[in-house]
Amino acid sequence: MxxxxxxxxxxxxxxxxxxxxxxxxxxxxxxxxxxxxxxxxxxxxxxxxxxxxxxxxxxxxxxxxxxxxxxxxxxxxxxxxxxxxxxxxxxxxxxxxxxxxxxxxxxxxxxxxxxxxxxxxxxxxxxxxxxxxxxxxxxxxxxxxxxxxxxxxxxxxxxxxxxxxxxxxxxxxxxSPLRVWVDNVPELNSDKDDITPTISVDGGDMLFSSKRKNEHLMDSIGEYDFEIYSSTMEKGNWSAPKKLIGDINTNVDDVVNTISYDGTMLLMHRSVNNQSDIFESKLLGANWSTPEKMNANISNPKYNDRFACYNHTGYKIYFIRDNEEAENGYQAVYSGMESKLRRDYATTTFLDVLNSKFNEGPMYITIKGDVLYLASQGHGSMGGYDIFISKFVQGQWTAPVNLGYPINSPYDDFFYSPTVNGKFAYITSNRPGGAGGYDIYKVTYWGADKTPIVSTEDFLISSVLQPVNDNAIESKVDVTRKFLTVFKGNTIDLLNSQPVGATIEITDNATGKVIETFKSNSATGKFIITLPSGKNYGIAVKAENYLFHSENFDLPDGGEDNIVSKTIQLKNVAVGNTITLTNIFFDLGKATLRMESNAELDRLVKLLNDAPKLKIEIAGHTDNTGSAAMNENLSQQRAIAVVAYLLSKGINSTRLTAKGYGSKRPIASNETEVGRQQNRRTEFKITSNS
Amino acid sequence: MKKTLLFSLLSLLVGNYFAQVETLSLKEKAFKDSIAQINEAANASAEGKEAYNRGISLFSEKKTLDAIKEFEKAIVSDPKFLAAYFNKGVAENELGMYLASASTLNKLISIDSTYNKAYFQRARAFQGLNEFDAAEKNYEKALVFDPNNVKVIYNYGVLRFMQKEYKDAIIKFSKCIQIDPTSAYYYNDRGSCYRMLGDLPKALVEYEEATKRNSNLAFVYNNIGTTKKKMKDYPGAILAFNKAISVDSKFHMAYVNRGATYFTQGKNNEAEKDFNQAIQIAPNYSPAYANLASILIAKKDFQKALENADIAISIDKYNSTAYLNRGIAKEMLRDMKGACEDWFKAKELGVELGKNYFTTNCNN
The missing domain is CATH 1.25.40.10 (Tetratricopeptide repeat domain)
Incomplete structure (x- = not known):
C-alpha cells in the first residue's frame, strides 16, 4: 500500500x-x-x-x-x-x-x-x-x-x-592539433568585447579596442562604444591598458586595425550610424594624430569599409568591404597608390582567391609580404570566424588554409597579429573561458615536434667490470726489537771496598760465546759497556791475587730501563776462602758435567795456572732432597768430576782434592726452591797458597 | 739498624750485587741517553714494521682505508720504508684515491727510481686522474722493466682507448691476445676499438670471439646488442640483450638497452616495462629514469616525465638525455625558462638535439 x-x-x-x-x-x-x-x-x-x-x-x-x-x-x-x-x-x-x-x-x-x-x-x-x-x-x-x-x-x-x-x-x-598554447590574456581583457590586438613588430607594444566602460553614453542596446587602448610589455606581462588620448578616440566606435611595421602610423575604422570607414593616424611624439579618413576609394560612403592593414611595401592597403548589394558579406579588397606623397589610393581590387561566400574578416600581412593572415566565416572554417593563412606565390595569393586548432575553434576566432619572430601571436576570440564577450588571446608556438631521446650504455672496456689491476702488495717483514742496556759497574775489594782493576769477560749464555772482554778502571774499578737487552749473560772477573769471580745475570727486555749497574766484590786469594762456582752444571741427578760448565771451569783452570801455588779443595753440595747417603755420594762424584776436568786440563793432582759434603753444609734454607737451588752448588776452597 | 746489618752481611756473603743506578756522572748520563735514543729509534722502527704488517693484513681483509692509515704510520716511523710507500700507493689506487696514490708513488720513485713496480701503479693513478700523458710515460717505463707484463700492456691499451687512439689500443690488445689467447676480455676490448672506429661488423666478430672464450659475460652480449642496435638490426639487438639478461638476470643495463631498442621500434609498453625493471634492480641507475621520462613524454604524462628526469639528474648531474627530456617535459608544463635551461645544459653536454631545441626555441 x-x-x-x-x-x-x-x-x-x-x-x-x-x-x-x-x-x-x-x-x-x-x-x-x-x-x-x-x-x-x-x-x-x-x-x-x-x-x-x-x-x-x-x-x-x-x-x-x-x-x-x-x-x-x-x-x-x-x-x-x-x-x-x-x-x-x-x-x-x-x-x-x-x-x-x-x-x-x-x-x-x-x-x-x-x-x-x-x-x-x-x-x-x-x-x-x-x-x-x-x-x-x-x-x-x-x-x-x-x-x-x-x-x-x-x-x-x-x-x-x-x-x-x-x-x-x-x-x-x-x-591533429597545432603545437601551440592559446592563453587568455587577463591583464588586457574586460567583461566586454576586447578585440584587434595589434602589436609592434618587436612585440613590445600593443593597441587594441575595447567596449569596456568609458565616459560616453551607452548605445540603445546598452553597450559602450569601442575605444582604442594601449599596453606595454613589462617583464613578461602587459601593463594595465590606457585609453589613447587625443582625437583618436571619439564617442563612436573607434577600432584600431593595424600599426605600420615601423610603428609610426596606424589604420583604424570608425562606425557612425552603421557606416564604417577607414582612417589613418600618425604617431606624433608620444601621441597619435587626429585620424584622417582615407580617400574615397578606401573609405567609400557607399560601402562599409573596415579592418585595414598595410602591405609590406606600404603602397597598398588591404581591407574588407561590404554593401547592401553584396551577396557574400564583407569581402577582401585592396587599394594601391602610386605616390606615397600624394597618397593617391586607386580603385579597389577584389581579392577573389581570398573571398568566400561568407564574411571575411581582419587581415594581416607579414613584414616580408609573403604571408597573409585572414579571418573568414567561409573557406575551411571549423565554425564562426576562423583565421586562415595565404601565401604570396608567383605574384598571387594562394587559397586560404585554416591555421588549425586550437588557434581556431567552433567559436569566432579572428585578427591575427604575430611577433616578427613568429613565436607568438595575438588573436581575438569569444571561446568559452574568457572574461566576457570577445577577448584577446596569446598564441605561443612550441616549435617543431620535439622527440624525447633514450640512451644506451655499454661496458665497452672489460676492465670497467673486471678490473685488471695488479694490486699485489709487498710482503710482511720480520719485526725484531734490538734494544741495548747500559751495563755499568765497578770491581772492589770485598774486605776494604777499595777499587780493584780487574779483567772482565761477558759470555752470552745462550751461545756460550764470549762477547766482550775488557778491564775495569784500575784506579776507580769502574766499567761501563752496552749489551743487547733481554738476554742471560755470564760475567767472569779476575784480578791478580784475587779469587776469580763469576756469575750469571739477566738484562731485562725493552729499551725503557736501559741501565743496569753491578758492583763486583773480589776476594783476596787467602787460605780458607771458599768460592762458589755458580756456572757449573750437571745432568739432573748425575755427576756428568754439561758443556755449559766449560767456561766456568776453564776460568778455574786459568786461576790455578795463574796462581801456581794455590791448592784447592773441590767441594760438592746438594740440597736435602733424597737420602743423605745418596746426596753424599752424588756430591762426591760431582766434586770428582770437576777435579777430573781440571786434571784433564793439566792441573797437577797434588793441588786438588775432591770432597762431597752432601747436604750437610747448606747455605740457605732447604724449605724453599730458591734455597734448595742455592744449596746445590760446587765450591772450591783455598787450602794453601804457598 | 738490624736490617742494615743483615743487608751488609748478605752482601758480604754473596760477594756482589746488582742495582739500578740512581746517580750517574755527567758522562755516564750522556752515554745512557745516547743509548736510550738508539733504543727509541729501534722501537720506532719496530712499531713501523708492525704497522706495515697490520696494513697488509687489513688490505687482505679489504679494509683498505684502514690499511692506508697503517702504511702511513710505517712511513712516518721510517721515511725510507719503500715497501710501505708502495703498498700505500696500491691501496690508494684501489680506493680510487688517485691523487694521493700519485703523490705517494712520486715519493717512492724519488727515493728509489729503480722500484719498477711503482711505475705501473703510478700509471694507474695518472690514468685515474685523466692525466693520460703522464700515465702513458709510466706505462712505457714499466714496460722497460717488464716488456711482456700483460697487465701493463692491457692497461696501457685501455689508456689508449680512453685517449681515443683506437688503432694503437688494438695493437696493445692484440699483444695481450698473443700472450694470453684464452681471455675473453682482450677480444671484447679489441671489438670495442673496432666499434669506435666505426667498423661495426668487425666489432661484432670480436665480441663473438669473446663469447666463445667465456659465454657467461653478460656485458659482452650487451655490447653485441648495442652494436646491432647501431646497425639498426633491432631484432638481433633484442636477442643479444635477452642473452645478456639470461646470463645475468640482474644486469640492469641490458634492460635499459633493450627498453631503448623497443622504444626505437615504437614498442613503448615493452620499453616502459624494461625501464621499470632496471629501476627495480638498480634504483640508483640514472639512465633508466631518463629513458622512462621519454616514454612518459610519449604518453603525454609530462608531470611524471619531469619527476623521472629529476631523479635521473639527481643521481647523475651529467645525464644529458635526462636534461633534454626534462626540457621537453618542462616546455609542455609551461615552464619555458626551465626548458631552455635544460636544453642549454643538454647542448653543453654534447646533445645535438639539445642545441637544436635551444637555438630554435630559446633565442628571442
Missing part, C-alpha cells in the same frame, strides 16, 4: 514537472486578457526585429542590433508566458546571434522540450550549439534533420552545407 502511494507521488511529481507548451491564445489567458494583449504586442514587435535580423543573417549581412531589440520585446512576453515553445526558440536564437551562447542553449533546449517542432530553425540553432560544444556528430544530425524536415531548406543550402563542412573540418583539425 505504502509502495503504491510512493509510486503515485513520484509519477505525479514527474508528470507535474513535465513542461507543456502554452500557446499564446486568449483562451489560455482568460484571467489576464490585458497581460495577454501586451505580450502579444511585444511578440509582434519582436518578430519585426527578429525577422529583419534573420533576413540579414542569411544574406550574410551585419545583423546590427536587430536581435537585441527583438530580445527586449520577447522578454516582455516571456515574463507573461514562459512556456511557449516558439517564444523560447526565438529568445534562444536572439541570444545566439547576440553571442550569448550559454543563455541561448537554455532557451533552445526549453523550446525543444516544450515542442521540438515549434520552428524548423530550432534544429538549425541546436546544431549550431552542438557545434560550439564540440558535439560534431550531434550537430550534423541536427543539420540533417533541418534539411529533411523543413520544406524550404533548399533555400538555406549554402548555410547548411557550410555548417556541415565546418563540422567535418573541425573533426579533421581537432585530430
Amino acid at each position: 505504502k509502495f503504491l502511494f510512493k509510486l503515485f507521488i513520484v509519477l505525479s511529481f514527474h508528470f507535474g514537472l513535465k513542461a507543456q507548451n502554452v500557446d499564446f491564445k486568449s483562451s489560455n489567458f482568460k484571467t489576464d486578457k490585458e497581460g495577454f494583449k501586451k505580450a502579444e504586442a511585444a511578440i509582434e514587435q519582436g518578430n519585426v526585429y527578429f525577422d529583419k535580423g534573420t533576413k540579414l543573417l542569411f544574406e550574410v549581412k551585419d545583423v546590427k542590433g536587430n536581435f537585441h531589440f527583438a530580445l527586449k520585446s520577447y522578454e516582455i512576453a516571456q515574463a507573461f508566458n514562459p512556456s511557449n515553445a516558439l517564444l523560447n526558440f526565438k529568445i534562444g536564437a536572439c541570444y545566439f546571434n547576440n553571442l550569448n551562447y550559454d543563455k541561448a542553449l537554455t532557451f533552445l533546449l526549453k523550446a525543444k522540450e516544450l515542442d521540438p517542432n515549434c520552428d524548423p530553425f530550432l534544429n538549425y540553432y541546436l546544431g549550431r550549439m552542438s557545434q560550439l560544444e564540440g558535439k560534431l556528430e550531434e550537430a550534423l544530425s541536427y543539420y540533417t534533420k533541418f534539411t529533411v524536415e523543413y520544406k524550404k531548406a533548399t533555400e538555406f543550402t549554402k548555410f547548411i552545407d557550410q555548417r556541415k563542412k565546418e563540422c567535418e573540418n573541425a573533426k579533421k583539425l581537432m585530430t
Whole structure:
C-alpha cells in the first residue's frame, strides 16, 4: 500500500514537472486578457526585429542590433508566458546571434522540450550549439534533420552545407592539433568585447579596442562604444591598458586595425550610424594624430569599409568591404597608390582567391609580404570566424588554409597579429573561458615536434667490470726489537771496598760465546759497556791475587730501563776462602758435567795456572732432597768430576782434592726452591797458597 | 739498624750485587741517553714494521682505508720504508684515491727510481686522474722493466682507448691476445676499438670471439646488442640483450638497452616495462629514469616525465638525455625558462638535439 502511494507521488511529481507548451491564445489567458494583449504586442514587435535580423543573417549581412531589440520585446512576453515553445526558440536564437551562447542553449533546449517542432530553425540553432560544444556528430544530425524536415531548406543550402563542412573540418583539425598554447590574456581583457590586438613588430607594444566602460553614453542596446587602448610589455606581462588620448578616440566606435611595421602610423575604422570607414593616424611624439579618413576609394560612403592593414611595401592597403548589394558579406579588397606623397589610393581590387561566400574578416600581412593572415566565416572554417593563412606565390595569393586548432575553434576566432619572430601571436576570440564577450588571446608556438631521446650504455672496456689491476702488495717483514742496556759497574775489594782493576769477560749464555772482554778502571774499578737487552749473560772477573769471580745475570727486555749497574766484590786469594762456582752444571741427578760448565771451569783452570801455588779443595753440595747417603755420594762424584776436568786440563793432582759434603753444609734454607737451588752448588776452597 | 746489618752481611756473603743506578756522572748520563735514543729509534722502527704488517693484513681483509692509515704510520716511523710507500700507493689506487696514490708513488720513485713496480701503479693513478700523458710515460717505463707484463700492456691499451687512439689500443690488445689467447676480455676490448672506429661488423666478430672464450659475460652480449642496435638490426639487438639478461638476470643495463631498442621500434609498453625493471634492480641507475621520462613524454604524462628526469639528474648531474627530456617535459608544463635551461645544459653536454631545441626555441 505504502509502495503504491510512493509510486503515485513520484509519477505525479514527474508528470507535474513535465513542461507543456502554452500557446499564446486568449483562451489560455482568460484571467489576464490585458497581460495577454501586451505580450502579444511585444511578440509582434519582436518578430519585426527578429525577422529583419534573420533576413540579414542569411544574406550574410551585419545583423546590427536587430536581435537585441527583438530580445527586449520577447522578454516582455516571456515574463507573461514562459512556456511557449516558439517564444523560447526565438529568445534562444536572439541570444545566439547576440553571442550569448550559454543563455541561448537554455532557451533552445526549453523550446525543444516544450515542442521540438515549434520552428524548423530550432534544429538549425541546436546544431549550431552542438557545434560550439564540440558535439560534431550531434550537430550534423541536427543539420540533417533541418534539411529533411523543413520544406524550404533548399533555400538555406549554402548555410547548411557550410555548417556541415565546418563540422567535418573541425573533426579533421581537432585530430591533429597545432603545437601551440592559446592563453587568455587577463591583464588586457574586460567583461566586454576586447578585440584587434595589434602589436609592434618587436612585440613590445600593443593597441587594441575595447567596449569596456568609458565616459560616453551607452548605445540603445546598452553597450559602450569601442575605444582604442594601449599596453606595454613589462617583464613578461602587459601593463594595465590606457585609453589613447587625443582625437583618436571619439564617442563612436573607434577600432584600431593595424600599426605600420615601423610603428609610426596606424589604420583604424570608425562606425557612425552603421557606416564604417577607414582612417589613418600618425604617431606624433608620444601621441597619435587626429585620424584622417582615407580617400574615397578606401573609405567609400557607399560601402562599409573596415579592418585595414598595410602591405609590406606600404603602397597598398588591404581591407574588407561590404554593401547592401553584396551577396557574400564583407569581402577582401585592396587599394594601391602610386605616390606615397600624394597618397593617391586607386580603385579597389577584389581579392577573389581570398573571398568566400561568407564574411571575411581582419587581415594581416607579414613584414616580408609573403604571408597573409585572414579571418573568414567561409573557406575551411571549423565554425564562426576562423583565421586562415595565404601565401604570396608567383605574384598571387594562394587559397586560404585554416591555421588549425586550437588557434581556431567552433567559436569566432579572428585578427591575427604575430611577433616578427613568429613565436607568438595575438588573436581575438569569444571561446568559452574568457572574461566576457570577445577577448584577446596569446598564441605561443612550441616549435617543431620535439622527440624525447633514450640512451644506451655499454661496458665497452672489460676492465670497467673486471678490473685488471695488479694490486699485489709487498710482503710482511720480520719485526725484531734490538734494544741495548747500559751495563755499568765497578770491581772492589770485598774486605776494604777499595777499587780493584780487574779483567772482565761477558759470555752470552745462550751461545756460550764470549762477547766482550775488557778491564775495569784500575784506579776507580769502574766499567761501563752496552749489551743487547733481554738476554742471560755470564760475567767472569779476575784480578791478580784475587779469587776469580763469576756469575750469571739477566738484562731485562725493552729499551725503557736501559741501565743496569753491578758492583763486583773480589776476594783476596787467602787460605780458607771458599768460592762458589755458580756456572757449573750437571745432568739432573748425575755427576756428568754439561758443556755449559766449560767456561766456568776453564776460568778455574786459568786461576790455578795463574796462581801456581794455590791448592784447592773441590767441594760438592746438594740440597736435602733424597737420602743423605745418596746426596753424599752424588756430591762426591760431582766434586770428582770437576777435579777430573781440571786434571784433564793439566792441573797437577797434588793441588786438588775432591770432597762431597752432601747436604750437610747448606747455605740457605732447604724449605724453599730458591734455597734448595742455592744449596746445590760446587765450591772450591783455598787450602794453601804457598 | 738490624736490617742494615743483615743487608751488609748478605752482601758480604754473596760477594756482589746488582742495582739500578740512581746517580750517574755527567758522562755516564750522556752515554745512557745516547743509548736510550738508539733504543727509541729501534722501537720506532719496530712499531713501523708492525704497522706495515697490520696494513697488509687489513688490505687482505679489504679494509683498505684502514690499511692506508697503517702504511702511513710505517712511513712516518721510517721515511725510507719503500715497501710501505708502495703498498700505500696500491691501496690508494684501489680506493680510487688517485691523487694521493700519485703523490705517494712520486715519493717512492724519488727515493728509489729503480722500484719498477711503482711505475705501473703510478700509471694507474695518472690514468685515474685523466692525466693520460703522464700515465702513458709510466706505462712505457714499466714496460722497460717488464716488456711482456700483460697487465701493463692491457692497461696501457685501455689508456689508449680512453685517449681515443683506437688503432694503437688494438695493437696493445692484440699483444695481450698473443700472450694470453684464452681471455675473453682482450677480444671484447679489441671489438670495442673496432666499434669506435666505426667498423661495426668487425666489432661484432670480436665480441663473438669473446663469447666463445667465456659465454657467461653478460656485458659482452650487451655490447653485441648495442652494436646491432647501431646497425639498426633491432631484432638481433633484442636477442643479444635477452642473452645478456639470461646470463645475468640482474644486469640492469641490458634492460635499459633493450627498453631503448623497443622504444626505437615504437614498442613503448615493452620499453616502459624494461625501464621499470632496471629501476627495480638498480634504483640508483640514472639512465633508466631518463629513458622512462621519454616514454612518459610519449604518453603525454609530462608531470611524471619531469619527476623521472629529476631523479635521473639527481643521481647523475651529467645525464644529458635526462636534461633534454626534462626540457621537453618542462616546455609542455609551461615552464619555458626551465626548458631552455635544460636544453642549454643538454647542448653543453654534447646533445645535438639539445642545441637544436635551444637555438630554435630559446633565442628571442
